[in-house]
Amino acid sequence: MSVMTRTPTDIVKRKSGYHHGNLRDALVGAARQLLSERGVDGFSLSDACRQAGVSTAAPYKHFRDKNEILEEITVQGFNDLGARLVAAVDQAGPGTIPGMVAMGHAYVSFAIDETAVFRLMFGQHPALKQIEHVSSTGRGCFGQVIEQVELYCLRNGVCGDPRAIALELWTFVHGAASLLIDEDYQKVAPGIDVQAMITSVTPRLLRLQVEAK
């Protein structure tokens, strides 16, 4: 039965009918796919096994438990997001407003492309929050935003606290991403162009520290 449901990809990955060859990665891949299809709550380890064409006991040769797979996916997510942010700002111009805007756009794009992983990273999965490996990766991810704001402040003589500005940008962009993927905008502003809103708001948030009060 499992032979019949085996996809070409699986066959390539397998070295033989018995040993999978790369089950660890295959399971993470299957989990990511199911996560994005069914959402965090609809995801089960058993499904991931079925998808990978392997018995439900097999994962325990590679992972402590179900949470360890989610942990790995979450850490990968923070690394992916971080890479996307850096790539975006590097291309659009570090220390410039377009660079900051590009980071905001990249954040939202990531949330759209990897909705389930995004929810895992920032949503309420209490077990994951406590794992040092996960939260330190997340911290590093945010650190890159601060660096960029600092660079912007230096170059443009903005006097506000870069950390505070970074938190404001993050807050806005995270709100946009959340309301978008949770489909809350749809009720109220169906055709909203979130990326344009970010383009419009970012420069204001960046320079406001100057003219505030």
Add this chain to the structure above:
Amino acid sequence: MSVMTRTPTDIVKRKSGYHHGNLRDALVGAARQLLSERGVDGFSLSDACRQAGVSTAAPYKHFRDKNEILEEITVQGFNDLGARLVAAVDQAGPGTIPGMVAMGHAYVSFAIDETAVFRLMFGQHPALKQIEHVSSTGRGCFGQVIEQVELYCLRNGVCGDPRAIALELWTFVHGAASLLIDEDYQKVAPGIDVQAMITSVTPRLLRLQVEAK
């Protein structure tokens, strides 16, 4: 056994040992409490029955299924939030910046006080989003924010589109609430004063439409 776990409140609610008297409300109350203790995912209808001191079949005399209870709680949540927003702006001054700030503070306070319900209202519970009764209540809730922004714009001669400004305010404040209740700030800015951040950002978002570009 269920007699032993009955709380004084339950006894007051009961008219006799057999008929509960007010089971519908009692179940909604129990569900809300369990929701806030254990979160949306940890909540089960069976637990709510246990809490109400009633068999697991009893709810089906009052609700179609589990989702109908969650639906009721969500609608209540939108009404509560709407009432809080109106009360806040009325007290602080309709059409003024302090009034708008007060609405933002009230939004975040609601998320803190009613975290689980907040997640139900805005998070990913696909079944609820499709129910017209739920989404129209949510729409009404946002409508009040727009009204306030319109009033502000009228009084202060702001030329931007009130709807767009309201969306920006909502986005920021929702991001703040989300990052706060999901404990994402803690990793990165443990002592952050979110309400102060809203106080600081709101006036800027409100007048920015003027000086944009």
Add this chain to the structure above:
DNA sequence: TGTACATCAGTGAACGCGCGTTCACTGATGTAC
């Protein structure tokens, strides 16, 4: 005021389900000789 009866909010036992995890096992692989 007292009795017969319809109503319907409760009971409690049972159901099928899918889950995460464990267990003793099997068989492919790669290494030592």
Add this chain to the structure above:
DNA sequence: TGTACATCAGTGAACGCGCGTTCACTGATGTAC
């Protein structure tokens, strides 16, 4: 090059669990007479 063997990534059957929901039932309530 060929064989013996240790390793360990897989199997598949089973487990206990709690869930949402259904079922025939029971007994308290309120109404009609």
